[in-house]
Amino acid sequence: MNIHFNRSIPDVVSDVVNHITSLLRKEAQLARAEVSEKVTSAAIGIAMAIFGAVLAIPALVILLEAIVAGLMRAGLPVYWAALIVGGVTLIIGIALLITGANRLKAENLVPEKTIHQLQRDAQVAAHEASDQHGINRAA
Numbered sequence: 001m002n003i004h005f006n007r008s009i010p011d012v013v014s015d016v017v018n019h020i021t022s023l024l025r026k027e028a029q030l031a032r033a034e035v036s037e038k039v040t041s042a043a044i045g046i047a048m049a050i051f052g053a054v055l056a057i058p059a060l061v062i063l064l065e066a067i068v069a070g071l072m073r074a075g076l077p078v079y080w081a082a083l084i085v086g087g088v089t090l091i092i093g094i095a096l097l098i099t100g101a102n103r104l105k106a107e108n109l110v111p112e113k114t115i116h117q118l119q120r121d122a123q124v125a126a127h128e129a130s131d132q133h134g135i136n137r138a139a
Contacts, residue, residue, distance in 0.1 A: 027118055034111040042109065049100070064089060 064085050071081035
């Protein structure tokens with residue numbers, strides 16, 4: 001089977017370069033859009049956390065004081081009531097702090113879709129190159 005093309009090698013090379021350039025531009029646009037989306041999401045999350053903390057702190061102080069007062073009324077000395085409430089609150093606060101810090105790690109901001117797409121493009125390009133190489137051998 002002989003396949004004859006009417007295109008010159010410089011035309012084919014030019015088309016390949018144009019397609020690669022176009023592909024790289026589109027991949028760069030995808031990466032920028034994905035990173036922008038992740039940064040925006042992180043910024044909104046941080047703003048919501050700050051606003052929530054500003055509202056929650058006074059309410060939490062009042063509730064903790066009420067718990068201490070309730071424990072005192074139940075017969076515990078004030079120092080034990082305050083120690084129990086403060087200790088439990090500290091443990092919960094540390095757990096929340098660690099969880100929040102883990103969610104803000106850089107690895108969560110990696111543009112995974114773009115990386116996956118680039119890997120697929122590389123596989124397709126390698127497959128196409130091997131197919132082209134097979135055609136050149138047959139011709």
